Amino acid sequence: MTAYIKSVEKLINEFRKLPGIGPKSARRIVFYLLKLTREEILEFSKALVEMKDKVRFCSICFNLSEGEMCSICSDATRDRKKICVVQNVSDVTVIEATGEYKGLYYVLGGLLSPIEDIGPEEIRIPGLVKRVESEGIEEVILALNPTVEGEGTAMYLKKVLQPTGTRITRLASGLPVGGDLEYVDELTVGKALSNRREI
Amino acid sequence: MTAYIKSVEKLINEFRKLPGIGPKSARRIVFYLLKLTREEILEFSKALVEMKDKVRFCSICFNLSEGEMCSICSDATRDRKKICVVQNVSDVTVIEATGEYKGLYYVLGGLLSPIEDIGPEEIRIPGLVKRVESEGIEEVILALNPTVEGEGTAMYLKKVLQPTGTRITRLASGLPVGGDLEYVDELTVGKALSNRREI
Numbered sequence: 001m002t003a004y005i006k007s008v009e010k011l012i013n014e015f016r017k018l019p020g021i022g023p024k025s026a027r028r029i030v031f032y033l034l035k036l037t038r039e040e041i042l043e044f045s046k047a048l049v050e051m052k053d054k055v056r057f058c059s060i061c062f063n064l065s066e067g068e069m070c071s072i073c074s075d076a077t078r079d080r081k082k083i084c085v086v087q088n089v090s091d092v093t094v095i096e097a098t099g100e101y102k103g104l105y106y107v108l109g110g111l112l113s114p115i116e117d118i119g120p121e122e123i124r125i126p127g128l129v130k131r132v133e134s135e136g137i138e139e140v141i142l143a144l145n146p147t148v149e150g151e152g153t154a155m156y157l158k159k160v161l162q163p164t165g166t167r168i169t170r171l172a173s174g175l176p177v178g179g180d181l182e183y184v185d186e187l188t189v190g191k192a193l194s195n196r197r198e199i
Numbered sequence: 200m201t202a203y204i205k206s207v208e209k210l211i212n213e214f215r216k217l218p219g220i221g222p223k224s225a226r227r228i229v230f231y232l233l234k235l236t237r238e239e240i241l242e243f244s245k246a247l248v249e250m251k252d253k254v255r256f257c258s259i260c261f262n263l264s265e266g267e268m269c270s271i272c273s274d275a276t277r278d279r280k281k282i283c284v285v286q287n288v289s290d291v292t293v294i295e296a297t298g299e300y301k302g303l304y305y306v307l308g309g310l311l312s313p314i315e316d317i318g319p320e321e322i323r324i325p326g327l328v329k330r331v332e333s334e335g336i337e338e339v340i341l342a343l344n345p346t347v348e349g350e351g352t353a354m355y356l357k358k359v360l361q362p363t364g365t366r367i368t369r370l371a372s373g374l375p376v377g378g379d380l381e382y383v384d385e386l387t388v389g390k391a392l393s394n395r396r397e398i
Contacts, residue, residue, distance in 0.1 A: 004292060005265045007253040011246045018228045029217045031289045033247070034254060034263070041251040045244040047210045048232070052240040054206040055233060064233070066204045090230045093203060 008034075057089075060131075062107040062124065064089050072096075072105060079103040081138040085128065085157065087111055087145060095143055103141070106131065111149035112156055123153070125160065132164045139167040146173050207233075256288075259330075261306040261323065263288050271295075271304060278302040280337040284327065284356065286310055286344060294342055302340075305330065310348035311355055322352070324359065331363050338366040345372050345390075 004012075008030060015026035033041065057063070058070035065071070072078060072092075082103025086092055092105050108123040120126065132140060140161055144150035158168050174192035175184055184192075203211075207229060214225035232240065256262070257269035264270070271277060271291075281302025285291055291304050307322040319325065331339060339360055343349035357367050373391035374383055383391075 005254065005263055005270070007246070007250045007265065008263060011250045014243045014246045019231050020224050020227060025219050027289065027292070028219060030250070031287070032218050033250070034288070036251075038251050041247055044213045045247045047206070047213045048240055048244045048247075051206040051210045051229070051232070052235075052237050055204065064204055064207060066206065071204070088230070089233070090226065093226070 057107075061105045062089070062109060063092050063105055077102075081136070082141065083128075083132065083137050083139075084141045084143050086143050087150070091143060101141075103139075108144075108153070111144065111147075112153045113149055120156065120160075125157065128157075129160055129164065132161060132166050137164075137166050139169060142168065142170045144170075146171075256306075260304045261288070261308060262291050262304055276301075280335070281340065282327075282331065282336050282338075283340045283342050285342050286349070290342060300340075302338075307343075307352070310343065310346075311352045312348055319355065319359075324356065327356075328359055328363065331360060331365050336363075336365050338368060341367065341369045343369075345370075 011033070012023075012026045012030050015021055015029050016023060021029070033044075054066050055064055056066070058065040058073055059068055060073045061070060063070040063072060067074075079102050082101075083106050084095055084101060084103055085106045085108060086095065087108055087110065089107055092107065095101050095105075106124075106128050108125070108128075110118055110123045112118060112120065112123065128140075131137065140157070142154045142157060144154050154170060161168055172195060173188065174195055175181070175188065181189065210232070211222070211225045211229050214220050214228050215222060220228070232243075253265050254263055255265070257264040257272055258267055259272045260269060262269040262271060266273075278301045281300075282305050283294055283300060283302055284305045284307060285294065286307055286309065288306055291306065294300050294304075305323075305327050307324070307327075309317055309322045311317060311319065311322065327339075330336065339356070341353045341356060343353050353369060360367055371394060372387065373394055374380070374387065380388065
């Protein structure tokens with residue numbers, strides 16, 4: 001499209017690389033940015049680089065952190081006998097948003113996958129086992145996605161964590177709150193049925 | 200959410216300001232950006248500032264440009280007797296994408312709106328009239344949105360351009376290509392009916 005100029009085209013392409021942004025959204029965003037002041041653009045640009053420069057990973061749980069230890073690991077009020085195991089750093093914020101959990105975390109950074117050649121070392125499982133043993137963890141909550149890889153990783157974790165004697169739990173599978181039986185897939189309804197509880 | 204760190208939160212807020220990006224998309228984008236290398240982030244950040252620094256508006260048609268004149272106004276192969284009037288710079292690229300138009304443009308930058316106190320001067324209408332007169336334009340194509348403000352602006356433009364003797368046309372209203380009568384609103388079907396053509 002000849003109407004585009006190089007610097008605009010380049011920025012549209014940068015936005016198109018982002019997840020969930022197609023060519024039309026990218027164009028819309030860039031035309032919106034064109035209307036902003038230079039100061040606003042500079043702030044955006046600075047926020048990008050600052051995030052990259054400041055963010056590191058917690059040496060204990062591999063959550064995002066601006067220091068050696070993340071805000072959760074260094075929080076003395078948290079229950080230090082529980083570890084919630086998640087796949088990604090973004091999952092930590094999902095669990096935190098519930099307000100229901102006050103323990104610690106461990107971010108695997110992935111799931112076991114023989115096809116992609118991802119074994120226990122790649123997703124820091126030995127480090128988790130060591131932590132459970134040395135810190136006398138009483139419960140490990142597996143908050144992994146209910147997918148084939150998630151199930152496989154959970155099964156493996158159960159196997160290697162059992163010898164430590166810790167309690168191992170998983171997030172419940174069942175109907176989403178506010179969901180409608182008619183629109184929920186049959187596997188989920190099946191899980192909800194077999195996990196049914198007394199009321 | 201305590202799991203977030205300041206620099207990450209700040210960037211999420213920057214992304215949330217963009218059109219079509221909600222809190223979940225912003226979070227997803229920022230976690231994606233965290234995985235990129237510093238060089239990739241720098242390139243993104245540079246593209247933002249460069250776009251702002253390099254882009255200006257064409258002194259003739261107010262399209263985006265990196266110089267005094269945009270690539271369309273300075274293209275000698277274009278039909279210099281036709282002007283297509285659009286609301287925004289983004290509309291130029293929409294018309295260009297069709298490949299059906301080889302004339303020049305005029306970007307109003309808005310539409311007449313008594314409520315918002317936008318009059319003919321605010322949307323550069325006097326400049327358009329002057330251009331039509333001095334350049335001996337043979338056709339002015341009004342490519343404005345088929346909304347109340349678009350219609351109003353088109354009517355006003357017709358009134359002020361008629362004395363110049365130029366031909367004034369509008370984009371056709373009717374059924375979208377590939378559309379389904381059942382799903383098209385009745386106003387559009389009505390327009391399609393009154394604008395029906397011999398086949």
